[in-house]
Amino acid sequence: MTKIKRIALQRGDIIKKDVDNIKDGTIQKFQFKERFPWMNDTGTSVLIDQTLENVIPDYLAYKESKQRASTVDRDRVSINQLCDFIGYSKPVQELSYQDIEGVNGLIQHLRRKGYKDNGINVTLRHLRTFFNWLYKKVKLINEPIEFDFLPKDEQEYYIDEYQIQAIHDYIDQGGINSFFKRALIFYEYTGVRAIEPFIGELYGDWLYIDPSKSKGKNLRKIQLSEDLKAILLEMQAFRDEYRDNGSPAPVERAYQRISKTLAKIVKALKFSSSRKITLKSFRHHYGIRRVFMTGNIFQVAMEMGHKNTTTTQHYLRFQLDELKQYFPSLIPIIEEMENMQKKSIRGTKMRGTIYSNDYKLRGLTR
Numbered sequence: 001m002t003k004i005k006r007i008a009l010q011r012g013d014i015i016k017k018d019v020d021n022i023k024d025g026t027i028q029k030f031q032f033k034e035r036f037p038w039m040n041d042t043g044t045s046v047l048i049d050q051t052l053e054n055v056i057p058d059y060l061a062y063k064e065s066k067q068r069a070s071t072v073d074r075d076r077v078s079i080n081q082l083c084d085f086i087g088y089s090k091p092v093q094e095l096s097y098q099d100i101e102g103v104n105g106l107i108q109h110l111r112r113k114g115y116k117d118n119g120i121n122v123t124l125r126h127l128r129t130f131f132n133w134l135y136k137k138v139k140l141i142n143e144p145i146e147f148d149f150l151p152k153d154e155q156e157y158y159i160d161e162y163q164i165q166a167i168h169d170y171i172d173q174g175g176i177n178s179f180f181k182r183a184l185i186f187y188e189y190t191g192v193r194a195i196e197p198f199i200g201e202l203y204g205d206w207l208y209i210d211p212s213k214s215k216g217k218n219l220r221k222i223q224l225s226e227d228l229k230a231i232l233l234e235m236q237a238f239r240d241e242y243r244d245n246g247s248p249a250p251v252e253r254a255y256q257r258i259s260k261t262l263a264k265i266v267k268a269l270k271f272s273s274s275r276k277i278t279l280k281s282f283r284h285h286y287g288i289r290r291v292f293m294t295g296n297i298f299q300v301a302m303e304m305g306h307k308n309t310t311t312t313q314h315y316l317r318f319q320l321d322e323l324k325q326y327f328p329s330l331i332p333i334i335e336e337m338e339n340m341q342k343k344s345i346r347g348t349k350m351r352g353t354i355y356s357n358d359y360k361l362r363g364l365t366r
Contacts, residue, residue, distance in 0.1 A: 050140055053088040059133055068213060070252055078126035085109050092140050100147040117150040124149055158284035159277050160326035164188060170265050180261045186231045187279055190222050191286030191304050194259060194279040197232055198239045198251040207232060216305035291315040292330050
């Protein structure tokens with residue numbers, strides 16, 4: 001501040017030159033001190049760039065106000081992977097797609113370190129959100145940073161009915177609390193994501209999943225039987241034990257404990273299948289069965305909270321013989337489908353013969 005009118009007018013003239021750049025965000029508030037000489041000790045006018053190190057705390061604070069803790073933690077991991085590679089002091093204005101997918105970019109760097117493409121894609125999704133924030137929200141970059149994701153690994157992650165039964169039998173043999181069997185049954189028959197039993201609210205016979213706490217854009221409602229309601233209440237009591245013991249993240253601790261117990265069982269059983277089995281495998285199991293049981297992909301997409309049916313369509317790519325092998329409970333439904341197809345084909349052939357003969361007869365009588 002100055003009380004000298006002449007100096008104030010001089011400063012005003014300097015600022016006028018930058019008014020448009022200040023309005024459109026080209027010059028940010030953090031740059032004022034160095035941009036305007038009277039605001040710094042050196043009396044110089046330079047336009048400093050904001051670095052990754054400067055903006056990351058603001059971004060994570062923004063995400064914490066909108067997302068659950070586990071999502072923010074993955075944001076932090078992804079950004080740290082980028083910064084460990086290109087440096088925390090890199091100006092955000094110098095970021096480009098080359099830093100990600102160039103010959104010497106982050107993707108190749110992570111591959112050399114042994115990361116799988118599916119895991120790298122998780123990092124890329126979080127970085128894309130970060131870059132969008134830089135461009136759309138705080139306008140620290142002048143154009144969006146776009147890059148391609150890696151092809152998905154086509155390995156299946158569902159769990160089949162024989163594996164589920166083996167897991168139940170293992171728990172029944174003792175050594176593992178039967179609560180975990182009931183929890184896995186809940187995942188199997190509801191198709192919920194790992195976190196959702198612990199963040200949902202029970203209203204009558206329905207589990208409500210708030211989209212602000214999980215994936216999806218709309219409120220999701222899952223109808224529960226009396227047995228499933230009892231299991232849900234038991235799972236939420238399990239979560240509350242962590243809260244009562246002072247855990248800062250009781251929800252995460254609860255589902256991670258179930259996940260680790262499942263991993264321990266799977267390791268002990270040494271399944272011959274190469275399919276990776278996690279809590280998410282039970283969600284895929286649910287999706288496969290529901291698509292074939294209902295014959296209604298739109299209903300299943302709604303039940304599972306998919307944004308569109310493109311995701312749900314993945315459950316239709318299995319061969320019927322493959323489903324018979326791994327989902328014996330679906331055999332009656334599949335065989336009924338096959339019989340209907342055979343009848344349809346026979347009917348088509350018969351109609352073709354009738355129409356063909358009819359045409360020939362009419363041709364002869366003309």
